[in-house]
Amino acid sequence: MKTKLLFTLLLALVIQFTYAQMTITQNGDIVTFTFDDNTLGDVWDANGNPINLYSWIDAVDTSDGNFNTIFGGWPGTVMTDNGGNIYELSVNLSTYYPNGTLISEIKYILNGVGGQTADLLGTAAGYTPF
Numbered sequence: 001m002k003t004k005l006l007f008t009l010l011l012a013l014v015i016q017f018t019y020a021q022m023t024i025t026q027n028g029d030i031v032t033f034t035f036d037d038n039t040l041g042d043v044w045d046a047n048g049n050p051i052n053l054y055s056w057i058d059a060v061d062t063s064d065g066n067f068n069t070i071f072g073g074w075p076g077t078v079m080t081d082n083g084g085n086i087y088e089l090s091v092n093l094s095t096y097y098p099n100g101t102l103i104s105e106i107k108y109i110l111n112g113v114g115g116q117t118a119d120l121l122g123t124a125a126g127y128t129p130f
Contacts, residue, residue: 022120024106024127029094031127035110037085052076053089055108055122063102070096075111104129 021039025032033053054076059067070091071077079087093103106122123129 022108022110022125024122024125026128029092030090031093031106031122032088032090033079033108033125035079035087037087049113050078051087051110051112053079053108053110055091055106057096057103057106061103061105062097063100064097066097068096070106076109102129 021036023034023036025034033055035051035053037051052075053071054069054074055071056069057067059065070093071089077089079089082088093101097103106127107119108122109119110117121127
């Protein structure tokens with residue numbers, strides 16, 4: 001089981017760096033996803049075109065056992081174009097979970113003109129469980 005889990009995490013990291021450079025930061029309950037489309041030669045070639053972020057938290061990844069999609073249904077929410085092929089989107093997790101809920105993982109998919117990624121793990125992009 002440990003080998004399978006390690007392989008899965010390694011595969012997620014490889015996918016993460018192959019398709020997109022996502023950084024996830026936190027400030028209190030606010031979690032911010034920042035996507036750099038300049039990484040690996042502008043793989044997504046967004047150039048101002050919309051990039052959607054679809055994200056969810058599985059019930060097994062929360063202390064209260066509730067599943068939530070945190071940017072609406074598929075295909076997600078259009079990320080804000082900050083210029084220079086940098087895209088960003090933030091969410092206040094207290095909108096979805098009561099104070100004190102522990103969240104161990106956030107999963108996400110990027111989709112748009114560059115296709116779509118596989119399911120990616122927030123912890124691989126800097127999300128720290130809280």
